[in-house]
Amino acid sequence: MTAMIDIDEADVTVLNQNLFKSQELFLKIQTSLSNILDKSLRALTKIKPILKDVNQLTKEQKEINNGIGMLEDVSEICNRCSEYEGVLNQSIDLIGVPKFVLSLTKSKGVLHEFKQYKKFKGVFINFATLIDRLELSLQNNLQKLSHRENTLDSTNDIKITLNYFKENDYVQKTFLRHRGEVLVQKFISQPIKFDLNAPIYERGSNGLTELTDYLLLHYEIEKQLLLELDIYTEQRLTEIFSHVFNENLSGFIKVFEDEPQDPILLFELLDNLLRLGEVFEFNKFPVFNANWTRLISSTSTAFFNTTFIRIERKVVITKNPDLQIPELIIEWISKLRKWSEFDKCMLLLMANPKIKLGTWLESSPSLRFLSTYTSVLPEYINDNELIKEPAYLISSFYSDVIDCLFVNVEIEMKKKENILAGQLTPASSTTSLGIGGDIQKKSTQGFLIIKNLIMVETIINRSAKLYEALGKWGQERIRKLKNRYLKMFLDDWNYASYIIIRDMTQISTIQATQHLSNANKEKELIKELFKNFNDAFEEALRNYQRFNITDVNLRNLLAGEIKKLILNAYFKLYDKYGSGEWTKNRAKYIKWDKKSFEQTLNEKLG
Known part of the structure; x- marks a missing residue:
């Protein structure tokens, strides 16, 4: 029987054979790879220096390219520098400030770019020096512009320049x-x-x-x-x-x-x-402010105190006070009027803490007018709040000046009259009658002073500043002063009126004590009364007419004062004794009835 072959065994056999062959093949491959690795290692050892050289060459190539680029950049910058330098080397007046500053600004930008190229230090320094010189030229041009009185036309140029130097405090301070x-x-x-x-x-x-x-x-x-x-x-x-x-x-x-x-x-x-x-x-302004403060303090005291001394000295050296009164008074009232125009200055000086009510009257020796008369109003000087008011102080100062002026004139007139009176003989004086030398002179003095005081009132009323400065207090003081000199002017008329009052009182006393009725003594006293009155009245009229008063307002004022004083007195006299029963020669003693007396006054007084 033919031997039978197992199929599975055959497959294993074949598989083993193939596996063996594969192992042989792997060994060959491994051997080949080892050879390749060995050869590769030997090749790498030989190639490494070559790669290093290649890398170095590549690096140097880049540096060369960068250097060429930098040279191109520097060349371009230098071209721009040359362009700007060509512009900036021209006159600022020629190219104008805007173009000059624009080029200068661009040049500074270029200079900033130049800083990165340190190998070109010489070029950088030269260009920086040029820019410094050009900036100095720009500053000089700014100085020229800033010295122009009217810089508004150059405002744009100045503005551009200052804006260029906006980081430079020195330039701005120099400009200011x-x-x-x-x-x-x-x-x-x-x-x-x-x-x-x-x-x-x-x-x-x-x-x-x-x-x-x-x-x-x-x-x-x-x-x-x-x-x-x-x-x-x-x-x-x-x-x-x-x-x-x-x-x-x-x-x-x-x-x-x-x-x-x-x-x-x-x-x-x-x-x-x-x-x-x-x-x-x-x-x-510290230096100025210190001097300003000191000026106010020193001048206020000096001004207020010396004013009154100057007035008294001026009046004293007046050779003929009768004739020089208008000139003297106009001079000083004009000063007051001018001073009053500086109302803010007066308030400033009066604000000095050293200046208080009346301190301007403190003097050594004492001011002489103070011991003669002052129009100070007692009802105000005790008002502690009012006397601190600048307006009241200024009014008081001006009023004191007016007092000082007129009272000193009065003093000098009396002094002169006393000198003249001392040169007269007793026989030449009619003082006892009240119609001669001294009495007449007193009324004349009063007239001269009141005439000028009325003139002063007119000046004050026409000077808004002075009128306002005097205020109600000053006006009251002027009225008070005027009443003093009206009384002096009315001395002749006062004497005539006094005769009536004195003698009528005397007659009434005699009648009451001695029980006389139109007895001879009473008749003689009445005759003497009329005779003395007529003489005094007619003398007063003559003195008045010698004044030749042309100023209608002054004449009306004085006439009115005279009438107020004399009319009522005479009317009482006439009502009591005007019948003339005490004399057979009535016309000799009774020259006027009430109507004709008033008519005479109207005619003679104007």
């Missing part, structure tokens, strides 16, 4: 200083002038007002300029004016401290400084 120098030049070219030896200072003759107007105008100009330049602050505006205040104006103020000045000049200075004070804050 230059603006201040423009103001200083005004003081140098037109200095304030005044003549210390001038007899009368004329307001506005020294240039103070013009310079004040100039400063106020330039305050607005400088403020507007700073606003348009977008650099406005109060501090910067103050810096512009600091030199003018701390140096120029302070120096002028010191002159007033060192030398006595005409009050009008003083007031004009104060008035102009007050005008400046409405715009400027003086405490921002």
Whole structure:
């Protein structure tokens, strides 16, 4: 029987054979890979230096390319530098500030780009030096622009320049200083002038007002300029004016401290400084403010105290007070009128804590008019609140000046009359009758003074400022003063009226005590009464007519005062004794009835 082959065994056999063959193949592959690895390692050892050289060459190639690019960039920058330099080397006036600043700004940008190229240090330094020089030229041009009095036309150029230097405080401060120098030049070219030896200072003759107007105008100009330049602050505006205040104006103020000045000049200075004070804050100018404060303190005391001494001295040296009264009084009332126009200055001086009611009358020796007469109103001086009011103090000061003036004139008139009276013999004097030398002179003195006092009233009424300054208190004091001199003027008429009152009283007393009725003694007394009255009345009329009064208002005033005084007295006399039963010659003693007496007064008094 043929042997049978198991199929599974055959498959295993074949599989084993194939596996054996595969193992042989794997061994061959492994051997080949080992050979390849060995060869690769040997090749890598040889290739490594070559790769290093290749990498180095690649790096150097990049550096060369970068260097070429940098040279191209530097060349381009240098071309721009050359372009800007060509523009900037031209005159600013020629190319204009806007173009100059634009080119300069671009140049600074280029310079900033240049900083990264450190190998071109020489080129960088040269260009930086050029920019510095050009910036200096721009600053010089700014100085030129800032020294122009009217800079508004150049505002845009200045604005562009300052904006360029906005980070540079020095340039801005220099600009402000230059603006201040423009103001200083005004003081140098037109200095304030005044003549210390001038007899009368004329307001506005020294240039103070013009310079004040100039400063106020330039305050607005400088403020507007700073606003348009977008650099406005109060501090910067103050810096512009600091030199003018701390140096120029302070120096002028010191002159007033060192030398006595005409009050009008003083007031004009104060008035102009007050005008400046409405715009400027003086405490921002420390040197000026210190001098200003000291000026107010020193001049207020000196002004108020010396005024009365000056009046008394002026009156004393008047050689002929009778004839020179109008000139003297007009001079001083004109001063008062001018002073009153500086009402703010008076308030400023009166605000000095050292000035209190009446302190201006303190003097050694004492002012002589105070011991003769003053129109002070007692009902007001005890009002502790009122006497602190500046308005009342100013009114009192002006009223005291008027008192001082007129009372001193009165004193000098009496002094002169006493001298003349001492030269008369007793026989030449008719004083006892009340119609001679001294009595007549007293009425004449009264007339001369009241005439001028009425003139003063007219001046005051026409001067709104002085009238307002005197106020109701001053008007009352003038009326009181006027009554004093009206009484002096009416002395002749008072004497005539006094005769009636005295003698009628005497007759009535005799009648009552001695029980007489139209007895001879009474008749003689009545005759003497009429005779004395007629003489005094006619003398008073003659004296009055010698005054030759042409001023209608003055004549009406005086006539009215005379009539008030004499008419009633005479009417009483006439009512009692006008019948004439006490005399056979009535016409000799009774020259006027009531109607004719009044008619005579109207005719003679005008």
